[in-house]
Amino acid sequence: MSIFELFQGVFSGKGSGQYPTIEPFEYLETLSFISDGRPFIRLEQKTKKTDRVTPLHQEVGYIRVLEGSELELVLVQPTGVVEVAKGIYSEEDASATMEFRSIQVIATPSAKPVAETLRTYRLASETLTFEFHMAAAQQETQFHLRSDLVREEA
Numbered sequence: 001m002s003i004f005e006l007f008q009g010v011f012s013g014k015g016s017g018q019y020p021t022i023e024p025f026e027y028l029e030t031l032s033f034i035s036d037g038r039p040f041i042r043l044e045q046k047t048k049k050t051d052r053v054t055p056l057h058q059e060v061g062y063i064r065v066l067e068g069s070e071l072e073l074v075l076v077q078p079t080g081v082v083e084v085a086k087g088i089y090s091e092e093d094a095s096a097t098m099e100f101r102s103i104q105v106i107a108t109p110s111a112k113p114v115a116e117t118l119r120t121y122r123l124a125s126e127t128l129t130f131e132f133h134m135a136a137a138q139q140e141t142q143f144h145l146r147s148d149l150v151r152e153e154a
């Protein structure tokens with residue numbers, strides 16, 4: 001199966017996050033990957049507190065699928081942050097992985113600046129694991145989030 005067919009769908013589940021400057025937290029996430037036959041994947045993500053009501057982070061963007069397993073990402077966030085990243089796609093045994101490292105993180109004048117982001121989306125069977133590292137708030141690049149999501153019934 002192609003990267004488009006493998007990731008296509010809606011995934012949901014639970015995640016947790018931390019950073020040296022904030023209190024650790026847990027959240028609920030819905031993440032969808034949508035392909036329409038062109039060489040990109042539309043990504044939409046929404047999170048909520050575990051009370052199932054209060055909205056947390058969300059983001060929308062596009063994964064551009066290039067020749068030779070290369071990927072590019074452009075991703076917009078309501079916090080005023082835009083991530084522009086390069087990535088690589090790999091398949092190994094029973095898993096498929098998209099890994100990204102930012103080449104530029106742009107912030108609007110009022111946004112909290114972010115210096116670098118790393119993203120990993122790993123699909124194994126019908127489980128999608130997302131990990132996110134960042135450099136922000138004068139900290140070195142380090143872990144902020146991990147979520148474990150399961151594909152929703154079509």
Ligand code: HEM
Pocket residue numbers: 015017019021022023025027029047056057058081083112113114117132134136137144145
């Ligand atoms: C699943 C997605 C995410 C969730 C649930 C989440 C949640 C949180 C929470 C609860 C906080 C602490 C309270 C607050 O400042 O609002 C926080 C802080 C922060 N997050 Fe995230 N976040 C997510 C993704 C991201 C992403 C993608 C970025 C950057 C590209 C980011 C950058 C930050 C920054 C810069 C802070 C502030 C740290 C500080 O002020 O010291 N977060 N996040």
